[in-house]
Amino acid sequence: MMRAASSDLPLVLDRVSLSAGPVTMLDCLSLTITPGAPTLVVGPNGSGKTSLLRLCMGLAAPSAGSVSWGGRTDRGPARRAILFQKPVMLRRSATANVVYALGQAGCPRRLRAARAAELLERVGLLGLANHPARRLSGGEQQRLALARALARDPEILLLDEPTASLDPAATRFVEEIILMAAQSGTKVVMASHDLGQVRRLAGDVVFLVRGRLCAHAASGDFFEYPSTPKAAAFIRGDLVL
Amino acid sequence: MSEELSAWQLIASGDATLFAIVRLSLAVTLSAVAIAAVIGLPLGALLALARFPGRSAVVVVLNGFMGLPPVIVGLSVYLLLSRSGPLGEFGLLFTPAAMVIAQAVLVLPIIAALTRQTIEDLWHEYREELTAMDVGPLGQVATLLWDSRFSLFTALLAGFGRAAAEVGTVMIVGGNINGFTRTMTTTVALETSKGNLPLAVGLGLILIFLIILINAAAWGVRLWSEQRAG
Ligand SMILES: Nc1ncnc2c1ncn2[C@@H]1O[C@H](COP(=O)(O)OP(=O)(O)O)[C@@H](O)[C@H]1O
Ligand SMILES: [Mg+2]
Numbered sequence: 073m074m075r076a077a078s079s080d081l082p083l084v085l086d087r088v089s090l091s092a093g094p095v096t097m098l099d100c101l102s103l104t105i106t107p108g109a110p111t112l113v114v115g116p117n118g119s120g121k122t123s124l125l126r127l128c129m130g131l132a133a134p135s136a137g138s139v140s141w142g143g144r145t146d147r148g149p150a151r152r153a154i155l156f157q158k159p160v161m162l163r164r165s166a167t168a169n170v171v172y173a174l175g176q177a178g179c180p181r182r183l184r185a186a187r188a189a190e191l192l193e194r195v196g197l198l199g200l201a202n203h204p205a206r207r208l209s210g211g212e213q214q215r216l217a218l219a220r221a222l223a224r225d226p227e228i229l230l231l232d233e234p235t236a237s238l239d240p241a242a243t244r245f246v247e248e249i250i251l252m253a254a255q256s257g258t259k260v261v262m263a264s265h266d267l268g269q270v271r272r273l274a275g276d277v278v279f280l281v282r283g284r285l286c287a288h289a290a291s292g293d294f295f296e297y298p299s300t301p302k303a304a305a306f307i308r309g310d311l312v313l
Numbered sequence: 314m315s316e317e318l319s320a321w322q323l324i325a326s327g328d329a330t331l332f333a334i335v336r337l338s339l340a341v342t343l344s345a346v347a348i349a350a351v352i353g354l355p356l357g358a359l360l361a362l363a364r365f366p367g368r369s370a371v372v373v374v375l376n377g378f379m380g381l382p383p384v385i386v387g388l389s390v391y392l393l394l395s396r397s398g399p400l401g402e403f404g405l406l407f408t409p410a411a412m413v414i415a416q417a418v419l420v421l422p423i424i425a426a427l428t429r430q431t432i433e434d435l436w437h438e439y440r441e442e443l444t445a446m447d448v449g450p451l452g453q454v455a456t457l458l459w460d461s462r463f464s465l466f467t468a469l470l471a472g473f474g475r476a477a478a479e480v481g482t483v484m485i486v487g488g489n490i491n492g493f494t495r496t497m498t499t500t501v502a503l504e505t506s507k508g509n510l511p512l513a514v515g516l517g518l519i520l521i522f523l524i525i526l527i528n529a530a531a532w533g534v535r536l537w538s539e540q541r542a543g
Contacts, residue, residue, distance in 0.1 A: 131444060154445040160438050163460040163542040172456075176446040204542050224446070 080141040080149035080227055081259055082106045083128055088137035090123050090283075097123040099283045100137070109275020110250070110260035112291075114267070116312050119280040121263035122157060125230050128261060129154050153226035157233050157263075159217030161205035166197055166216050169205045173223035191219040195249060211242045218249060229253060231262040235269065247273060267307065271295065279303050281312060320515035330492075331515055338496040341409055341483070342476045345416030349424050350469055352417075357428025358454050361436055372429065378422030387485030390415040394486065407488035412496070415482040420472040427468035431461045463538030470531045474524055 083105040090098040098120045105111050105128070113121045126132040127139055130148020141149045162169050170188040179187060192198045195215040200208060205216055214234060221229060231250065235243040251273065254260045264270055270277060274291040279302075287294060287303045298304040306312045323331055360371065392398050394406040394414070405411045435457050443453055458465070480498040487494035489503060497516045504513040 129445065131441070156441060156445070160442045162439070162442075162456070173446060176448055176452075204540075206542070 078142055078144075079107075080151060082142065083149070083228065083261075084140045085127065085134075086138050086140070088127060088134040088139060090120075090127060090132060091135045097283055098127070098134075101283075101285045102137075103278060103285060103288060105259070105261060107257075107259050109291075110254050110262055110273050111276050111278060112270045112274035113261065113263045113278045113280065114265060114270055114306070115280035115286075116265070116306075118282075120283040121265075121280060122232055123283070124278075124280065125154075125232050125261065125263055128228075129230055149228050151224065151227040153221035153224040153229050155214075155217050155221045155229075155231045155234050157236065159213060159220075161208070161213055161216065164205060165202050166192060166205050166208065167201045169216055170219050170223050173220040177224040179223070187223070191223055192216075194222070195219045196245060211238045214238060215242075215246065215249075218246065222249075222253060226258055228259045228261065231260065233263050233265065235264075235266070243269070267309070279306065319511035320518060323511055323515040324518065328515075331512065331519075333492070334495055334497055334500050334516065335519055337409065337494075338477065338498075341412045341496060342416060342473060344413045345476050346420055346424075346469060346473045348413065348417040349420040349472060353421050353424030353472075354428050354458070354465065357425040358432045358458060360425070360429045361432035361457075362450075362454065372426075375422055375426045375429065379426050381419060381422060383419060383479040383481030384485065386419045387415055387482035390418060390482065390486050406486060407490060407494060409487070409494055411486040412483045412494060415486045416476040416479075419479065419482055420476050423472045423475060424468055427471065428465060431464045431468065432457050435461050460542070463534055463542070466534055467531045470527050470534075474527050477523060477527075478520070 085101055085103045088098060088101050088103075089096065101124070113124055115121055123132070127134060128149075129152060130139070130141070131154075138145055141147075162172060164172065167185075167188050170191050171184045174184045174187055175181070189198065189201070192201050195218050197208075197212060197215055197219065200212065205213065208216060214237070218234065221231075229250075234250070235246050238246060247269065250260055250262070254273075260273075262273070264273075271291070274294075276288065276290050277294040278285065279287040279294070281302055287299050289297075289299060294303065295307055298307055302312050360368070360375070390411065391406065393400050394403070394411055395401055396406075405414070436453075439453075439457065439460075443456065448456065478498065480502055483489075483494070483496050484499050484502070487496070487499065489495055489499040495503075497520050501513045501516050501520070504510070504516075
């Protein structure tokens with residue numbers, strides 16, 4: 073697959089708000105996401121993590137403010153892939169799901185089968201290649217969705233709590249795949265509410281509370297020198313409302 | 314009963330009249346379903362994905378048309394095709410072609426409405442993933458049609474069942490002409506009233522057999538698709 077000449081990074085959100093009717097999901101939020109180690113988006117349930125990712129993907133338009141990708145605002149990022157919190161499997165086999173994603177990403181037809189097998193192996197699903205995707209367990213579906221996302225060879229990979237429903241072994245496995253992608257140059261932006269995971273993966277941390285940006289710092293600083301009382305409470309494991 | 318006995322004998326002996334009627338019935342209904350499918354599948358898919366003012370009204374009317382009384386459809390097509398009607402010049406009334414048209418009109422709403430429902434449900438499920446993968450409108454329609462192909466096949470079978478079993482439309486626009494436009498259902502109606510029960514019962518048996526066969530096929534397809542696609 074070809075690398076586009078222009079980059080979708082940095083991803084800049086400039087005083088962005090997002091609301092649906094009376095509900096404000098994000099409130100005047102400014103943020104710059106640059107190439108490098110994974111950016112982890114953390115915060116309590118309902119704090120706006122998913123909403124923020126949707127804006128970054130170009131799937132939602134801001135109610136106010138602007139989002140730009142590599143300086144462009146006219147369209148969403150071209151080479152991005154998304155792993156939704158609850159990924160939907162196409163009514164096809166596991167392989168066919170990956171082949172479909174490869175086709176959409178412009179992979180030549182004759183290369184798809186081999187590439188799909190490669191990706192399935194990477195997420196540990198080669199043994200289930202011909203199973204109907206919708207019959208796979210939750211964790212397996214999550215990994216298949218990850219394979220589908222990687223099939224796009226993305227410049228930006230957005231992940232919405234990809235390990236929320238996984239056991240520790242599966243979580244570790246998925247984290248390794250994510251780190252591998254990050255090391256090969258993919259910018260990972262990932263929502264999580266697992267602080268251990270944030271420590272393991274994050275280059276920088278975006279901390280949201282009730283739709284507002286409460287802190288944005290390098291991972292070490294976020295944990296060592298929390299810049300706000302709320303961040304400190306969140307790190308201690310106290311309830312942040 | 315003696316009528317039943319002679320009905321079986323009629324079927325077993327491969328009675329020419331009987332099988333000519335069965336053949337015509339199947340040809341008419343299959344053609345009608347094919348035409349209704351060619352129009353109804355894309356129409357249903359379009360209606361599932363398009364957003365325009367008055368869409369809800371169209372959906373409600375379409376769903377209502379699923380239960381259109383066959384005699385009303387027959388009457389409408391009759392008026393359309395009769396000598397003084399807008400399509401009268403083609404002289405189609407009381408021909409098998411007229412019966413195909415009438416049954417297609419009868420089945421079209423069923424196929425279109427079931428397709429609309431199926432595709433719309435799947436679209437709600439797939440929308441975000443397909444958008445995330447930058448699938449264009451044509452690709453979306455193709456993906457949705459392909460992934461719901463088993464349900465859509467069931468919709469076609471439902472249409473076939475309805476068309477094969479109805480009397481009203483073909484009676485009105487076909488005229489029930491012996492050896493020309495006589496179908497299973499119209500023959501059963503006529504022969505029963507004439508008291509020629511063996512032929513009526515024989516055709517009735519074949520009709521029931523066909524309907525069971527269709528339902529078995531629908532059931533098999535469902536089972537098979539669940540194994541294949543989950
Ligand atoms: N389409 C929507 N319409 C109205 N409210 C929404 C919508 N989507 C999300 N919300 C609300 O916005 C808030 C933020 O949601 P979300 O971004 O999903 O948070 P998170 O992913 O951090 O749990 C929540 O209170 C949620 O209920
Ligand atoms: Mg969420």
